[in-house]
Amino acid sequence: PASLNRPEPRPGVMAVDLYVPGKSGRPGPGKVYKLSSNETPLGPSPAAVAALHDATTKLETYPDGQATVLRTAIGKRFGLDPARIVCGAGSDELLSLLAYAYCGPGAEGIYSEHGFLVYRIAILASGGTPVVAPERDLTADVDAILARVTERTRIVYVTNPNNPTGTYLPFDEIRRLHAALPPHVLLVIDGAYAEYVKANDYTAGLELALEAENVVMTRTFSKIYGLAAVRIGWMLAPAHVADAVNRIRGPFNMSSLAIAAGAAAIADEGHMAAAAAHNAEWLPKLTEGARALGLTVTPSVANFVLIHFPDEPGRSAADADAFLTERGLITRRVTAYGLPNALRVTVAGAEANEAFLAALGDFVRGAR
Numbered sequence: 182p183a184s185l186n187r188p189e190p191r192p193g194v195m196a197v198d199l200y201v202p203g204k205s206g207r208p209g210p211g212k213v214y215k216l217s218s219n220e221t222p223l224g225p226s227p228a229a230v231a232a233l234h235d236a237t238t239k240l241e242t243y244p245d246g247q248a249t250v251l252r253t254a255i256g257k258r259f260g261l262d263p264a265r266i267v268c269g270a271g272s273d274e275l276l277s278l279l280a281y282a283y284c285g286p287g288a289e290g291i292y293s294e295h296g297f298l299v300y301r302i303a304i305l306a307s308g309g310t311p312v313v314a315p316e317r318d319l320t321a322d323v324d325a326i327l328a329r330v331t332e333r334t335r336i337v338y339v340t341n342p343n344n345p346t347g348t349y350l351p352f353d354e355i356r357r358l359h360a361a362l363p364p365h366v367l368l369v370i371d372g373a374y375a376e377y378v379k380a381n382d383y384t385a386g387l388e389l390a391l392e393a394e395n396v397v398m399t400r401t402f403s404k405i406y407g408l409a410a411v412r413i414g415w416m417l418a419p420a421h422v423a424d425a426v427n428r429i430r431g432p433f434n435m436s437s438l439a440i441a442a443g444a445a446a447i448a449d450e451g452h453m454a455a456a457a458a459h460n461a462e463w464l465p466k467l468t469e470g471a472r473a474l475g476l477t478v479t480p481s482v483a484n485f486v487l488i489h490f491p492d493e494p495g496r497s498a499a500d501a502d503a504f505l506t507e508r509g510l511i512t513r514r515v516t517a518y519g520l521p522n523a524l525r526v527t528v529a530g531a532e533a534n535e536a537f538l539a540a541l542g543d544f545v546r547g548a549r
């Protein structure tokens with residue numbers, strides 16, 4: 182060991198950069214609008230809140246370690262076998278458990294250049310080596326991913342739609358990637374934003390996870406279901422993958438509150454449809470509003486947009502961030518994702534969206 186004077190983490194651990202969440206506010210008085218964490222402005226289903234409250238009457242009892250009620254509700258909603266569903270404390274937990282189970286020392290995990298930071302953290306934490314595939318037009322590039330597959334590759338993460346770019350891979354491309362991967366490589370399709378996609382060449386990936394022995398799709402209740410605080414994620418996996426992850430997860434990783442709230446949320450299809458409709462109305466308005474100001478906006482299918490700023494003093498993303506924050510508009514800088522000249526902006530409520538577009542206009546005009 183490097184030091185005998187104190188415990189040393191095993192190799193890889195200290196190579197992990199701490200995940201820094203987006204700002205959630207700013208000091209000082211005045212109204213604050215949070216457009217930084219891709220949360221839904223509609224909040225959770227009232228039925229989910231009621232179920233969560235009901236669950237607080239039994240806090241002294243352990244939850245069901247199999248989260249049966251939740252897996253059954255998810256299975257019913259999507260027509261899936263609950264035995265192939267595993268739930269996690271947010272999809273973050275599942276993304277990590279998959280790396281712990283399938284990557285590890287001597288193995289490599291691949292993800293895309295502007296992919297979600299948790300993949301790198303999970304691969305390193307497993308003791309494995311992260312391998313980054315460049316993107317094309319801010320979109321995952323199947324050929325670049327395949328070019329990085331070696332005999333040590335064990336896991337490939339693809340976010341679809343991608344965060345923070347909002348772009349997606351058509352299903353044909355996902356199929357092409359899967360067809361060319363060696364069968365021992367686990368393909369993880371992270372569908373955190375799947376419910377927002379309207380494009381008809383996108384299918385959720387559940388289809389592929391149902392038929393292939395090496396494909397998993399992860400989903401979350403943190404976005405369209407508005408339950409980020411409760412930490413609920415799930416995945417559809419082949420039985421042998423579900424078995425492996427069930428062995429290494431915490432035996433009671435889902436609280437009773439999470440199980441109850443998730444089951445009620447997924448049954449409330451009307452609430453989800455309302456959240457999707459709100460997004461469908463505002464995503465183009467935010468995109469076109471920023472474009473009308475002369476800014477470049479990456480076409481998004483998710484509940485956020487990536488807005489690009491000129492790399493010039495006074496007009497940069499850092500300047501825009503400072504200006505907007507001063508106005509109480511909190512957006513996400515994405516420098517840690519390799520995008521120093523862009524801001525990621527969540528589709529928020531009508532008032533917040535309008536306040537954002539107005540402030541963005543003031544910034545662009547004032548900065549010129």
Ligand code: PMP
Pocket residue numbers: 270271272273274297340343344371373400401402403409412413414
């Ligand atoms: N995947 C992607 C692409 C995300 O953007 C997020 C949330 N930031 C997650 C997974 C994790 O979400 P959660 O752990 O809340 O389910």
